[in-house]
Amino acid sequence: MNILGIFIVPLFGYLITSAIWQKKSLLENLAYGYLIGWPLFTLALFIANLLGLRFATIESSLVLSSLLFIVIILRFIFRVPLNPNQHKINFYALTRLETVIFITIALLLITIFINSLYAIVVDWDSLTLYDFRARLFAQYGGMQEAIRAQGSYFNSYPPHTSLVHMWYYLLGFHSPMTYYGGLLISFVTAFYFSARRVSSRTISLLSSLMLVLAPHIFWHSQIAYTNLPYTVSLVMGTILIVEWVRTNKFSNLALGALLTGISVWIRHPEPFWMTNLLIVVAVSIYKRKPWLILPYSIIFFPFERIWKVFVAGLAGASASGSLSEVSGGLATVTKLSNMSVIMDVIQYLATTVARPYAPAFALFGFMILLKYLQRDKFWVAEFIVITNLALLSAGTLIFAMTQPYWQEIPGSLQRVSMIFTPLILYSFASMKRSR
Amino acid sequence: MQRTISLILGFILLTFLWIDVFAYTGFTQTLIAVPGKVLLLASILLSTILYISPSKDKSKSGYIEIFAIGTSILYLLAITIEGLASQGYVYTLFHLRPESMFYPVFASVVIAIALSLAIKDILPIRLATYFLSISVCFYLLRQLPIVLVQSSALVKAMVLAPSATYDDKMRSQWGGFYDYMVYLKANLPMEGTTLGIPPQQNPWLLYGNGMLVQSFVYPTRVTNLDATGSANVMPEYIMQLSDWPPSNPALEQNKWGLIKL
Incomplete structure (x- = not known):
């Protein structure tokens, strides 16, 4: 029965997405349902706790039931039909190359999901922060004990993944890792459909395969960090x-x-x-x-x-x-007097970000060149990648100017940079092709 | 003529790159004093010449395509087998070094693309498409082995210990540290107390990590002592480590224990 509690959360999300996107396929709405269902549920749990409701099985179930009830009532008021929009996938229509790509993606995702049934939370940050918080929430029914135990460390990140873990523990599960496996599957599915709207099936499948093959994303689907859900x-x-x-x-x-x-x-x-x-x-x-x-x-x-x-x-x-961080950041940068810091930051970014993500950035470079030569007029996705790269560089520079230990956590910067590969791949999928 | 020379040179370059796979990484460099990276770059340059040189003869591209696809599959298989078994396993069986295969396989793929990619457009667009195709192949050949190794490791762990308990899995990740944390948890009182741990510095970076230790021994509070094992306010308990100042004769034989002050 407890497994129902895990399935109902994405179902709640699906009821929202399928009401908004009535013409989209069941699979796509389910994928987006997973992506929004869990966070909306954890946010509701957080607010309910601030209002005095305990983190306990019955109370949390009540929160979830209320959310479901609200969505169903809204669907009823707006007369949204419940029957899903079926888009049949014709596997016989796939070319040989598309079949190979599809099978590779499927095998990798199945491996991830089976592993998520087997895996437990073992990694450093999850043990000390995310999962530790979850266990304290489930044990003490509130946030006070975790705030006392962790001090300012508690404030470093919002409790989304901790509340997901807590829900698993309240339902009697020993590990919340299926959440992360399901997240990658939903990500790849949603990404494929978005890519499919702007490119051929082969290119959409290829870019989805390239997404699964991004090592940081693949690895993060097996550990309980916040970077994958964020990305x-x-x-x-x-x-x-x-x-x-x-x-x-x-x-x-x-x-x-x-x-x-x-x-x-x-x-x-x-x-x-x-x-x-x-x-x-x-x-x-x-x-x-x-x-x-x-x-x-x-x-x-x-x-x-x-x-x-x-x-x-x-x-x-x-x-x-x-936007106070922006003005604060600008004020810090204006105090820059030692130019060698900039060189250090460039070198650090080259080693920590450019090198591990070289295959994605190489793709991006040639893509920009081809788009320019083709006189493509739609540059929004590329602009976003470049602006985010500028933000990352500026953030690293500010960090270098304010924190003496700034070079000691390259792994953290690498994890933050996880967003670039999927954005580049979407940009790749959406570009015009020469014939 | 230009095309034929490029093809012959490409064949020679590929041969040199493949030698490393059967010998060891860097063997070719000792032979001809040219690093593998330079040979790979030369292959890309030659392929570009092949790509832009006009030719109606496409008969050779089929064989090269099959060779490129075949060697790519061989490379991925070798990486997966090595991941499932152990490092050096493929070399012992087939005398192939999977870690040296990337350069020759990638060079083969680049040459195959040069011979088979047909784009009807102006030269700059043709070249940009050609390099974009190469970068897609680079992406796949670079990332696929990493993910395959990761997947192999996951499958291996599940197959070797399908019924592993929570403790087994934690132990495989944290080793003796986990056993010690379990021991501490079992031997510290349930009521809130404080445990003194070493300072978080070498060689106690792990055992001296207050947040990590606390997540295991909670509700016991954790406080770092200094290298001599003292603090302004001494805790009720102290970690007993084999290499840390506090000592307890009763636990001398043990690597670790717990001292009640």
Whole structure:
């Protein structure tokens, strides 16, 4: 019976996505349902706890049931049919190459999923922070014990994955690793359908295979860190915003805002959400529809605010503004007097980011060249990659200027850079092809 | 003529690159004083010449394509077998070094692309498409082995110990440290108390990590002592490590234990 508790969460997400995207396939809506169902559930658990509800099996089940009930009622009010839109996949129509790619993807994803049934939480950060918090939540029914035990370490990241783990433990499971396996499967599925809308089946399958083959992403589907959930949410949110720019569909903008907001609910320190906001502001103004910034902000900013306000509340202070890091960062950079720091940072980025992600960046370089030669006019995805690279470099420079130990955690910078490969692959899938 | 010379040179380069696979990485360099990287770059340059040189003869490309696909599959198989068995296993069986295969396999693929890619466009676009295709192959050949090794390791772990317990899995990751944490948890009182651990510095980076130790022994609090084993406020318990100042004669034979002050 307990396994139902695990299946209902993505089902809740599916009920939302299938109501918004009634023409999309069952598989795609299920994939997006997984990506938004879990974070919305953990956010609801967090808010319910702040309102006084304990983290316990019955209370958490009540929260989930309420969410389901609300969605079903809303579907009923708006008369959204429950029958899923079936898009049949004709395997006989696949070419030999497509079959090989499809089987390779399937085998790799099956391996990941079987392993996630076997694996347990063993990695450093998860033991000391994410999973430790989850065990304390489940044991003590609230956040106070974890806040006492972990001190300021507790504030470093929002508790999304901890609440996912907690839900598994409350249901009696010994390991929450299937969440991460399911996340990769959903990511690849959602990515494939997005790529398919802008390219041929062969290219979509090829870029999906290349996504599974990104070693950092593959590895992170087997460990309980927050980087994969963050990457998946941010990348799919970004892709939806790019689709919005291309198609003008409001649903893409809304879900893009939601997934970008979710990414901030999973990992707060990274600044990449600013690029999506910049795109939305610039494109809305360019399209002479500036009012579109409002719905984006209404959906996105509550996610951005909630953890900041909570942490500030713990310290008895007021929360800093959403863009205060930018002004703070700029103030730091203006104090730059020693130019050798810049060279050190460039060297550090080359070793820590460029080298491990060389295959993706090589692809990006030639793609840019080809797009330029083809006089392609749609550069949104590439602009996002370049802006995010600039943000990463600026962030590293600020970190180098303020923290003496800045070179001691290259693994952390590498994990933050996980977002680039899928964005580059989407950009690759969506480019025009010569014949 | 230019095309034929390029093909012959390409064949020679490939031969040199393959020698390393049957000998050892760097063997070719000792023979001809040219590193493998340079030979690979030369292959790419030659392939580019092949690609842009006009030819109506496509008969040779079929064989080279089959060779490139065949060697790529062989490379991936060798990597997977090595991942499932142990390092050196493929060399012992087939006298092939999978770790040296990337350069020759990639060079073969590049030559195959040069001979088979047909784009009807202006030269700059043809060249950019050609290099984009090479970068896709580079991506696949670079990343696929890494993921295959990871998958092989996962499958191997599951097959070797399908019924491994939680403790077994933790032990395989953390070794003796996990056993010690279990021991501490069992021997510390249930009520809140404080455990003194070494400072987080060499050689106690693991045992001196307060957050990590606390996650195992909670609700016991953890405090770092200094290298001599003292602190301003001494805790109720201290870790007994074989190489740390605090000593307990009763536990002298053990590598680790727990001292109650």
